[in-house]
Amino acid sequence: MxxxxxxxxxxxxxxxxxxxxxxxxxxxxxxxxxxxxxxxxxxxxxxxxxxxxxxxxxxxxxxxxxxxxxxxxxxxxxxxxxxxxxxxxxxxxxxxxxxxxxxxxxxxxxxxxxxxxxxxxxxxxxxxxxxxxxxxxxxxxxxxxxxxxxxxxxxxxxxxxxxxFPSPAATEAALNLLSAFAITNTPGSLMRAFPTYPQMGNASNSSPHNADEENEDSFVARESQRIKNARDCWAVLREDFAQRKSDIFPSPRKRRSARIEAHEDKDDNEEPPSAVGQYAWPVLSWIVNVLEKDEALAVESGQPRHSTLLLSQIPPPRTGSGARWDLNAPLDVAFCAIQQVNPKYRSLGARLLTLLINLAATTHIDLPIFLNSVGSRVFSLPPGDVTLLLGALPSSREVLQLKLALYKSYLTDFGSGANDDSSRPKPHARAQPRPVAARRRQDSLADGGPVTRSPALEAHSRSIVRKYPRTSPSEVVELIRKSPSDVSIRVVSLRVKADLAITYWTLQKQTADAADVEWLSIFKTGQVKDAIEAAFAAVSQSSGCEDDLTIRETRLMVALVSAL
Structure with missing residues (x-):
């Protein structure tokens, strides 16, 4: 040429x-x-x-x-x-x-x-x-x-x-096509591309194995089998799942002993792979969009706000019945995103956590273990990140109930001074009432129009809605008043206490009945304000835990509580 x-x-x-x-x-x-x-x-x-x-x-x-x-x-x-x-x-x-x-x-x-x-x-x-x-x-x-x-x-x-291996232009085109699929197809039909865990009572709900798939001539077809053979959609997002183009060509030849030594050094110094790979963020965004759409369709059909597709990505108990409790994989993905610098990735983490919280508002999930898993991750974050995360969550009833239970668990375990691992209750799988047959398949849902709720559907909706234990106003004040013996967590506990009061107040306003008379009385008499100011004074006077920015931000929260 x-x-x-x-x-x-x-x-x-x-x-x-x-x-x-x-x-x-x-x-x-x-x-x-x-x-x-x-x-x-x-x-x-x-x-x-x-x-x-x-x-x-x-x-x-x-x-x-x-x-x-x-x-x-x-x-x-x-x-x-x-x-x-x-x-x-x-x-x-x-x-x-x-x-x-x-x-x-x-x-x-x-x-x-x-x-x-x-x-x-x-x-x-x-x-x-x-x-x-x-x-x-x-x-x-x-x-x-x-x-x-x-x-x-x-x-x-x-x-x-x-x-x-796709070029950047091909990758962008594929993502655009996935986004179009998410708009024009039902979530259930799209999530069939990922492996799922069996439903309650079923030994397996995976598609039958086709022996011809192993003999595919197409390179792309063979590579796509890795997705089908993964445990769940979370495994597809891992840093070590996708083979990059640079992995095709091996390193220069070395003496065998040198290769072994280099491999051993790599194993000793290498960090575990991230829950979300560098190139997996668009896929995570697409999965979250599909799950949110599935959740919205559940609400339209008269179901509680939750995604059964998300439930299918959580392994069931070994007994085959009871609530699911092993949410480590999706929580690892959510908190990996939450700890990123990019605000878009942080938003993805908050959205995925919201989906999990909504699912935990049903009896499909073991709440005590879920609280333990979420709490251990939330309160291991820096104080500023804790505030950003909790502020990024929506003020829905499901989220407020979960936050209230989370704060109670945290202040009960650590606020009383019991801050060592031996004093904290260990999670155990607790059998919840077994849910009745799962709701209708997504593919059979009409594209629009009102959905008529049958008596059986209403009964099923009520059966899977979690009933959180009631928290009395005096219990809230007592939790705020307590001062943790561990000085290092007093700043975080002060934030939790201020948000506990705001969460409880907001939840009271959202209830169908009138707000609790005792709670209104406690607010009018200033007991909540006095309890928070006492906790704030304890933090300010503590040595070794001064954090000017954190305390200034918390003072604003105290002022907000006082104005409620």
């Missing part, structure tokens, strides 16, 4: 580089430019048949090999991508020009002088195994993509795998 002078991006005494349409770079070497060395040759170029009738030698590639355009193009592309990434791009930037090229699909027009393709024939002399090797200069030892010289079939296989 002829190149226009306007496409040239750099010219040196050793090479010229040209930018093709779309960004890939063509590199043309000067006739005398080469780094080939005469001693970089195969060890054995003589064909000899041993006593077993086998051969093991290297021969210069003949015309039949040199005419294999795919094989030669593969080598030229590998070298072109390496030189573009490590040499050409740096040179363009150094001459103060704007880099507009792309590493991917860059190539060299011809091999430098001295580069030669050899064929390694090994095995039975009638039909030996044939591997292609490109012998050149130092790059064979220093660049990892050059020494990976295998048979032509292996090379083409690796080339296919590399080319099938």
């Amino acid at each position: 002829p190149l226009s002078p306007s496409q040239q991006i750099i010219h040196t005494p050793y090479y010229s580089a040209w930018r093709r349409d779309g960004g890939p770079v063509d590199i043309i070497f000067a006739p005398s430019a080469t780094d080939a060395e005469s001693d970089m040759r195969p060890p054995n170029t003589t064909r000899q048949i041993d006593e077993h009738g086998e051969v093991n030698y290297y021969a210069a590639a003949d015309n039949s090999i040199l005419e294999d355009r795919k094989l030669l193009a593969n080598w030229k592309e590998k070298l072109g991508e390496a030189l573009t990434r490590d040499v050409v791009k740096a040179a363009v930037i150094q001459q103060k020009d704007t880099w507009t090229g792309k590493t991917e699909k860059s190539t060299i027009r011809d091999f430098p002088a001295g580069y030669e393709l050899f064929i390694h024939r090994k095995g039975d002399h009638y039909s030996p195994r044939i591997d292609a090797y490109l012998y050149d200069a130092q790059m064979q030892d220093t660049e990892r993509f050059v020494p990976e010289n295998g048979s032509p079939s292996k090379l083409l296989s690796k080339q296919q795998r590399s080319s099938l």
Whole structure:
């Protein structure tokens, strides 16, 4: 293909580089430019048949090999991508020009002088195994993509795998398509792409295994089976789930002992994989959108606000019945997002936590264990993050009830001074009333229009709604008045106490009946305000726990409580 002078991006005494349409770079070497060395040759170029009738030698590639355009193009592309990434791009930037090229699909027009393709024939002399090797200069030892010289079939296989990894444009298009699916399809039909745990009373509700799926010719089809074989949708989000393009090409060859030592050092120093990988955030956003839509459809059908699709991503007890309690995977994902710097990711974490809280407002979830799991994560955050998280949660009845129960649990366990692990009750699976048959499938739900509630549906809705234990106003005041013996948690406990009063007040206003007379009386007489100010004074006078910003923020909360 002829190149226009306007496409040239750099010219040196050793090479010229040209930018093709779309960004890939063509590199043309000067006739005398080469780094080939005469001693970089195969060890054995003589064909000899041993006593077993086998051969093991290297021969210069003949015309039949040199005419294999795919094989030669593969080598030229590998070298072109390496030189573009490590040499050409740096040179363009150094001459103060704007880099507009792309590493991917860059190539060299011809091999430098001295580069030669050899064929390694090994095995039975009638039909030996044939591997292609490109012998050149130092790059064979220093660049990892050059020494990976295998048979032509292996090379083409690796080339296919590399080319099938999606480009940023393809990834964006796929995400747009997923978003369109979320708008035009029911959540139940979309979440079938992920594995699910069996429903109560069913041994398995997974799709039947198809033996032909293991023999798929398509690389993409084979890779997609990893999603089906995952435990749940949370496993798909993990940092170690998706294979990146850089994982295709192994590192340069090292001595076996060196590889073992490096592997052991990596195992000793490596942190566990993140619950959400670097490239998994758009997928998490899509999953949260689908689950929120499923939750909204439940409300439209007269059900309590919860997502049965989210429930299907939580493992059931081993007994097969009772409330589900192992929510570590979704909670790890939620709090991984909550602790990110990016506000969009933090919002995703708060939304997923809200979905879990709404699900915990039903008898499908073991509440004591859920409170223990959430509390241990929430109160291990820095005080400022605790406030941001609690403020990001909506003021729905389900969230307020959960926050009230969470605050009571925290202040009861730690507010009285019982701050060691041995004094805190350990979580145990507690059997809840077994729910009746699950609600209708999502796919059968009408796209619009009012939904008529049958008596059976109303009875089912009432049966799965959790009844939180009542909290009396005097109990709230007593929890606020107590001062924890552990000085290090007094700042956090003060925030919790102020938000406890606000949460209780808001929950009282949302009840169908009139607000509790005792609570109104306590507020009018100033008992709540006095209790919080006493707790605030205890924090201000404590040594070793001063946090000016935290105390100033908490003072605003105290003023808000006083104004209620």
